[in-house]
Amino acid sequence: MRVVIAGGGMAGLVLARGIAARGGEAVVVERAAADRRIPGPIMLPFQAYDALDELGVLDPIRARGIDVPPLRNGRPVSISVPRQDVVEILREGVDLLWEHELVDLLREGERVVGARVRGPDGERDLPAGIVVGADGTGSRVRELAGIPARTRASDTAFVSxxxxxxxxxxxxxxxxxxGRQVTLLDWAGGSAGGWQIDRVPGGAAEALAPGLDAFRRAFVRLLPQAEAPLAALSSVDELFYREVTEVRCEAWWSPGVALVGEALHAMNPEVGIGSGLGMGDAQALAIAIAATPDDPDAACAAYEHWRRPAVAPYLAVGGTASKVFAGGRRPEEERWPPA
Ligand SMILES: Cc1cc2nc3c(=O)[nH]c(=O)nc-3n(C[C@H](O)[C@H](O)[C@H](O)COP(=O)(O)OP(=O)(O)OC[C@H]3O[C@@H](n4cnc5c(N)ncnc54)[C@H](O)[C@@H]3O)c2cc1C
Structure with a gap:
């Protein structure tokens, strides 16, 4: 069975590699251009290790990163590594159509039998046993397949x-x-910091209005380790305000369509495991497809049967993790932007 995967992010690439490693056929359609570069680091969590190890890429990725202890079974709990390095390693050998956007699903009756994609040379149809939505929180595949999702803007945002x-x-x-977080991560390119704040109605303009010096002072008061990294910044333009969308789907698949990664479940980044869950989904789906290569529905049902219970505990806390720690009143110096 040929699998068409919409989305060349970490989940889509791990799926394509996992299918190919088991002798199957997969093609990834990615709407971005090949020269897109993804800035900054990711904390690659231990939940990703099995999928990456199986593909023989965990050690090369770890070699580009910094271990974040504590050690677990001789391995770090996560690896701080450039996002760009991870996707470049994962892309090797993948049949990938750059600048191709999935724009529609092909149907025979109720069943999806392929994808229509639009690329630099126009539209074309790609027949498929399963079309996989690995296309992130705003998943077009999910929408076109009519798989219901609860999406909500998180009540927290990040200044990073x-x-x-x-x-x-x-x-x-x-x-x-x-219970909210202020973090600082070391990585090959230097360091990256983030402050989890309340989402503000005025967006970036409101969140960054107090300016760089005020942010620097407030952040360092909470996390003194950030003093030297923040001293190196020279403009408020080097601060980013980012809101977060959370996604939950009751159904994981419909005839001829399956979802993985953030198209299926996106949680607040405070949990720090999103990529690991997406790669685990991808590994489970690749195994299921290899087990029943001529029966897409059986593969999708097995995928959901194995994987849903593994993800459920994370989804139970994801997006509300800070509330687990929720304590008393937040003092003024922990508030950003200041009143
Ligand atoms: C601020 C932030 C910080 C995070 N930090 C961490 C962290 O430290 N650790 C961690 O484990 N996780 C983290 N995550 C989550 C992590 O980024 C994702 O889980 C991970 O990138 C995997 O996502 P994905 O592959 O499912 O989707 P994405 O990475 O969103 O990839 C989707 C891809 O689909 C493509 N696409 C979309 N629509 C179409 C279409 N119609 N046709 C073709 N292509 C399409 C997009 O261009 C994109 O390349 C963070 C998330 C955010 C928002």
Whole structure:
């Protein structure tokens, strides 16, 4: 069975590699151009290790990263690694159509039998046993297949920065009085910091209005390890405000369509395991397809049967993790932007 995967992010690429490694056929359609570069680091969590190890890429990825202890079974709990390096390693050998956007699903009756894609040379149809939505939170595949999803803007957002100056430790975190996080991650390109704040109605303009100096002082008060990295910034334009969308789907598949990664479940980045869950989904689906290569529905049903219970505990806390720690009133110095 040929599998068409919409989305060349980490989940889609792990799926394509997993199918090919089992003798199957997979093609990835990615709407971005081949020269897109994804800035900054990711904390690649231990939940990704099995899928990456199986593909023989965990060690090469770890070699490009920094271990974030504590050690678990001789391995770090996560690896701080450039996002671009991870996708470049995962892309090797993948049949990938760049600048191709999935724009429609092909149907025979109720069943999806392929995808219509639009590329630089126009539209064409790609027949498939299964079309996989690995196309992120706003999944077009999910929408076209009519798979219901609850999407919600998280009540938290992040103000983050990247600095060329390294952090003194691989990873530092301060939990605020209400359980929210202030973090600093070391990586090959320097360091990256983030402050989990309340989503503000005025977006970036409101969140960044107090300016770089005020942010620097407030952040360093909460996480002194960030002093040197923040001192290297020279403009408020080096701060980013980012809101977060959370996604939950009751159904994981419909005839001829399956979802993986953030198209299926996106949680607040405070949990720090999104990529690992997506790669685990991809591995499970690749195994299921190889087990019943001529029966897409059986493969999708097996995928959901195995994988849903493994993901359920994370989804139970994801997006509300801070509430697990929720304590008392948040003091003024922990509030951003300040009143
Ligand atoms: C701010 C932030 C920080 C995060 N930090 C971490 C972290 O530290 N650790 C961690 O494990 N996870 C983290 N995550 C989550 C992590 O980024 C994702 O889980 C991971 O990137 C895998 O996502 P994905 O492959 O499912 O989707 P995506 O990475 O969103 O990839 C989807 C791909 O589909 C393509 N696409 C979309 N629509 C179409 C279409 N119609 N046709 C063709 N292509 C299409 C897009 O261009 C994109 O390349 C973070 C997320 C956010 C938002």
């Amino acid at each position: 920065f990247r600095s060329p100056v390294h952090a003194p430790e691989p990873f530092s975190i301060a939990f605020l009085s209400d």
